[in-house]
Amino acid sequence: xLLVFQxxxxxxxxxxxxxxxxxxxxxLLGPKGTIFWIIFWIAVAIAVAWPESTAKIAKIFEIGRGxxxxxxxxxxxxxxxxxxxxxxxxxxxxxxxxxVRDKAIKETLNNK
Amino acid sequence: xxIAIVPAYNEEKHIGFVVxxxxxxxxxxxxxxxxxxxxxxxIAKEAxxxxxxxxxxxxxxxxxxxxxxxxxSVGATHVIHFDGDxxxxxxDIKPALEKMKNENIDxxxxxxxxxxxxxxxxFKKKILFPIGRIINKIFAKIKITDVHNGFRIxxxxxxxxxxxxxxxxxxxxxxxxxxxxxxxxxxxxxVQVEYRKYGQxxxxxxxxxxxxxxxxxx
Numbered sequence: 115x116l117l118v119f120q121x122x123x124x125x126x127x128x129x130x131x132x133x134x135x136x137x138x139x140x141x142l143l144g145p146k147g148t149i150f151w152i153i154f155w156i157a158v159a160i161a162v163a164w165p166e167s168t169a170k171i172a173k174i175f176e177i178g179r180g181x182x183x184x185x186x187x188x189x190x191x192x193x194x195x196x197x198x199x200x201x202x203x204x205x206x207x208x209x210x211x212x213x214v215r216d217k218a219i220k221e222t223l224n225n226k
Numbered sequence: 227x228x229i230a231i232v233p234a235y236n237e238e239k240h241i242g243f244v245v246x247x248x249x250x251x252x253x254x255x256x257x258x259x260x261x262x263x264x265x266x267x268x269i270a271k272e273a274x275x276x277x278x279x280x281x282x283x284x285x286x287x288x289x290x291x292x293x294x295x296x297x298x299s300v301g302a303t304h305v306i307h308f309d310g311d312x313x314x315x316x317x318d319i320k321p322a323l324e325k326m327k328n329e330n331i332d333x334x335x336x337x338x339x340x341x342x343x344x345x346x347x348x349f350k351k352k353i354l355f356p357i358g359r360i361i362n363k364i365f366a367k368i369k370i371t372d373v374h375n376g377f378r379i380x381x382x383x384x385x386x387x388x389x390x391x392x393x394x395x396x397x398x399x400x401x402x403x404x405x406x407x408x409x410x411x412x413x414x415x416x417v418q419v420e421y422r423k424y425g426q427x428x429x430x431x432x433x434x435x436x437x438x439x440x441x442x443x444x
Contacts, residue, residue, distance in 0.1 A: 204440055208391065211284045211285075214280050214284055214288075215288065215292045219292065221278075222277070223299070
């Protein structure tokens with residue numbers, strides 16, 4: 115039988131998946147992002163509803179406990195997302211510079 | 227046409243003096259005001275410089291590339307990078323340019339470590355610069371004595387090839403990497419540096435390494 119917190123968590127993952135689909139429909143998420151986040155939240159729902167499932171996967175990777183496996187995956191995912199975010203920010207910063215530069219030069223040449 | 231590119235941010239105290247001195251050695255001076263909050267633009271204009279003003283602060287690398295883009299558009303034959311705080315000596319320009327022309331060199335890189343006396347802070351000289359040289363060897367694959375010297379003279383051939391994409395201070399290493407990549411002929415030339423500000427500290431150095439690392443993935 116599921117505990118109260120498990121029910122709440124699983125409901126939350128349903129909410130998260132619906133939010134992902136909504137963002138996809140609004141054009142805010144690409145196909146790759148949509149698939150990634152849906153798989154991610156389904157995995158979270160399975161891990162919460164059947165905690166022993168993580169122990170089984172952990173055993174395959176020869177990691178002692180299921181919770182350790184989840185912890186390692188979470189850390190790796192977070193680092194990857196931060197990395198991706200950083201690259202995105204840098205790319206946007208370069209685009210901003212390009213716009214600022216073009217405008218500044220245009221104004222200078224026009225005022226000559 | 228020989229153009230001086232002067233990136234400047236809140237340099238109202240020095241910019242007028244720097245621009246006036248530069249006019250004795252170059253055909254035109256372009257001050258790239260990186261969104262200063264003081265009177266840098268006004269004073270530079272009064273001194274006779276062409277002023278290009280960034281609406282938002284984008285960093286020294288971005289300012290230099292803005293100057294490059296302008297120089298390309300007006301057909302400059304040579305450009306010099308010259309700091310706006312007056313730490314360089316304009317008397318180094320003429321002999322460096324002569325050497326460049328005589329020896330058919332694409333890029334002259336100023337160096338504080340080739341004979342001329344400069345009042346370099348101890349921590350920079352003994353700790354930061356040696357680390358900088360190692361970082362530079364890794365990312366730019368060029369071994370030089372003065373990695374982050376802002377004094378550079380670039381000819382038209384190099385100007386058309388060197389495109390600075392780093393907005394911040396990592397541009398110094400990026401320029402060296404592009405010199406290597408495009409197989410441009412370069413030499414280091416002794417210049418004098420009068421320190422008025424401390425400039426890049428340890429935190430700045432860490433940021434440069436971070437920028438260089440992440441740029442590999444952009």
